[in-house]
Amino acid sequence: MSQTVADLRVERKPKLSETVVAAIRKQLLAGEIPPGQKLPTEGQLTEAFGVSRTVIREALAKLAADGLVEARQGAGVFVSEHISTTFGVLAADMGAKDSVALNVLEVRLAIEIESAGLAAIRRNAAQEAAIQEAFFEFERLLLASQPTGPADLAFHRAIASATNNPFYVEMLDVLGRRAIPCDVTSPWSTELVQSDEYQRGLQREHLVILNAISAGDAEAAREAMRTHLAHSQQRYRERLQARQAYYANSLKAASTE
Amino acid sequence: MSQTVADLRVERKPKLSETVVAAIRKQLLAGEIPPGQKLPTEGQLTEAFGVSRTVIREALAKLAADGLVEARQGAGVFVSEHISTTFGVLAADMGAKDSVALNVLEVRLAIEIESAGLAAIRRNAAQEAAIQEAFFEFERLLLASQPTGPADLAFHRAIASATNNPFYVEMLDVLGRRAIPCDVTSPWSTELVQSDEYQRGLQREHLVILNAISAGDAEAAREAMRTHLAHSQQRYRERLQARQAYYANSLKAASTE
DNA sequence: ATTATGTAGTTGTATGATGACTTTCGGAAG
DNA sequence: CTTCCGAAAGTCATCATACAACTACATAAT
Numbered sequence: 001m002s003q004t005v006a007d008l009r010v011e012r013k014p015k016l017s018e019t020v021v022a023a024i025r026k027q028l029l030a031g032e033i034p035p036g037q038k039l040p041t042e043g044q045l046t047e048a049f050g051v052s053r054t055v056i057r058e059a060l061a062k063l064a065a066d067g068l069v070e071a072r073q074g075a076g077v078f079v080s081e082h083i084s085t086t087f088g089v090l091a092a093d094m095g096a097k098d099s100v101a102l103n104v105l106e107v108r109l110a111i112e113i114e115s116a117g118l119a120a121i122r123r124n125a126a127q128e129a130a131i132q133e134a135f136f137e138f139e140r141l142l143l144a145s146q147p148t149g150p151a152d153l154a155f156h157r158a159i160a161s162a163t164n165n166p167f168y169v170e171m172l173d174v175l176g177r178r179a180i181p182c183d184v185t186s187p188w189s190t191e192l193v194q195s196d197e198y199q200r201g202l203q204r205e206h207l208v209i210l211n212a213i214s215a216g217d218a219e220a221a222r223e224a225m226r227t228h229l230a231h232s233q234q235r236y237r238e239r240l241q242a243r244q245a246y247y248a249n250s251l252k253a254a255s256t257e
Numbered sequence: 258m259s260q261t262v263a264d265l266r267v268e269r270k271p272k273l274s275e276t277v278v279a280a281i282r283k284q285l286l287a288g289e290i291p292p293g294q295k296l297p298t299e300g301q302l303t304e305a306f307g308v309s310r311t312v313i314r315e316a317l318a319k320l321a322a323d324g325l326v327e328a329r330q331g332a333g334v335f336v337s338e339h340i341s342t343t344f345g346v347l348a349a350d351m352g353a354k355d356s357v358a359l360n361v362l363e364v365r366l367a368i369e370i371e372s373a374g375l376a377a378i379r380r381n382a383a384q385e386a387a388i389q390e391a392f393f394e395f396e397r398l399l400l401a402s403q404p405t406g407p408a409d410l411a412f413h414r415a416i417a418s419a420t421n422n423p424f425y426v427e428m429l430d431v432l433g434r435r436a437i438p439c440d441v442t443s444p445w446s447t448e449l450v451q452s453d454e455y456q457r458g459l460q461r462e463h464l465v466i467l468n469a470i471s472a473g474d475a476e477a478a479r480e481a482m483r484t485h486l487a488h489s490q491q492r493y494r495e496r497l498q499a500r501q502a503y504y505a506n507s508l509k510a511a512s513t514e
Numbered sequence: 515a516t517t518a519t520g521t522a523g524t525t526g527t528a529t530g531a532t533g534a535c536t537t538t539c540g541g542a543a544g
Numbered sequence: 545c546t547t548c549c550g551a552a553a554g555t556c557a558t559c560a561t562a563c564a565a566c567t568a569c570a571t572a573a574t
Contacts, residue, residue: 072566314556
């Protein structure tokens with residue numbers, strides 16, 4: 001049997017509750033609702049999201065399982081105390097400075113290396129499918145010459161999700177917002193970032209990670225992720241130097257003019 | 258009688274779905290349904306447990322969130338393949354808070370492993386001395402039969418500091434506040450934690466880490482830290498179970514009174 | 515002022531129905 | 545006989561509604 005072809009056919013089914021979970025989680029991590037405060041009632045959320053109360057309840061149950069919120073019968077659903085404060089402080093500290101960005105990237109490296117190893121051990125079929133889907137989405141965008149940044153982020157996020165430890169995802173969300181290797185919105189994102197060769201290299205590294213996770217080899221997955229992020233670090237440094245050189249040149253050009 | 262103080266006890270309202278979750282989880286742990294196999298349908302479970310489908314669905318959603326099962330629309334609910342490695346099996350009877358603590362501890366594990374590796378490479382003389390100092394301080398306190406918790410924390414903190422990346426220290430502070438393996442202030446910190454043999458084991462593991470960092474061997478440092486924290490995880494689980502047993506006993510004693 | 519009580523609001527549970535998807539099985543075509 | 549196709553049954557996902565249990569707050573009674 002040729003299962004290779006069948007493996008490529010991975011169509012994911014996003015459950016409604018999952019999208020609601022993602023939306024609410026985003027708001028909670030952004031600190032839009034202070035800890036200890038009461039969330040909107042299930043009825044209000046039902047109207048806001050345009051889904052039935054069943055979906056809302058399932059989403060809230062998932063968030064409660066993750067420890068982000070806790071429901072009290074008759075009173076309401078409340079934001080847990082410890083979570084938001086934990087990550088809110090970190091997020092506040094991370095300014096837009098590049099020196100900070102490099103350090104943050106290094107912390108993110110630690111998180112992702114371990115999450116890759118755990119994902120290799122704990123992933124289930126659906127989670128593995130999600131990782132594959134992100135990989136092929138990257139491939140598709142690359143062939144279509146479209147920005148691949150979101151797919152790259154989705155790839156790493158799917159891996160974190162496959163650890164079945166919600167904190168890895170939250171950490172990645174908080175850290176990733178500051179230091180994304182493929183941030184195409186950055187002002188100094190020149191053709192270097194979007195070059196085909198550059199992104200091909202990314203995909204090669206992604207493939208090694210994907211294979212290791214699929215094979216359930218934690219050690220190999222960690223090592224693959226380590227080299228991948230180490231390379232990302234290197235590329236990031238090069239881009240910083242390139243920008244620095246650019247400024248230096250423009251400065252010199254201005255002085256000679 | 259002043260029941261207000263006694264309200265702190267674990268007289269929470271057990272939701273029906275939680276009961277069902279515990280029952281199914283126990284069956285899964287017992288291996289009554291082999292991995293990859295299909296669970297009874299929601300309808301069958303409603304009859305078996307005598308509750309509504311709402312409760313069954315919520316219970317299954319919680320189990321799916323823990324990574325124990327996965328539901329495929331139109332097909333059924335199946336036992337996940339990699340059960341033994343997830344935290345779900347540990348969270349059998351413990352509350353949500355303990356489960357969160359274990360997850361946080363796992364994230365801290367990722368941070369510390371990498372920080373050990375970086376410390377081995379980047380440490381300067383003063384930082385290496387600080388690590389050694391913390392190590393010997395632990396030794397001194399141990400011989401003096403005094404609490405070693407602070408020294409243990411200082412040891413890990415010195416390593417994080419030796420990475421020359423301030424975020425590692427900050428990260429450790431934030432996470433450590435939640436789940437400190439050597440929290441002597443905990444009510445369930447019995448003689449198990451303070452036993453000489455227990456702390457001797459800690460020191461042996463510390464020594465391996467210290468040697469690797471001094472030798473500048475990043476790989477060895479990471480591996481040593483990994484085993485150290487993995488053991489800490491194991492000890493933490495045992496203490497949670499011990500506390501659980503303690504509460505069960507006190508409850509039984511209260512009922513016979 | 516304090517206590518008791520009621521009332522509205524919220525979450526927890528039950529029930530029924532419908533849509534979407536998967537599997538299975540039988541029949542038709544080759 | 546084998547292969548392909550489609551109908552049908554089984555199952556989860558979602559929706560809608562209703563009631564029960566509980567909480568918080570306002571109100572009334574002492």
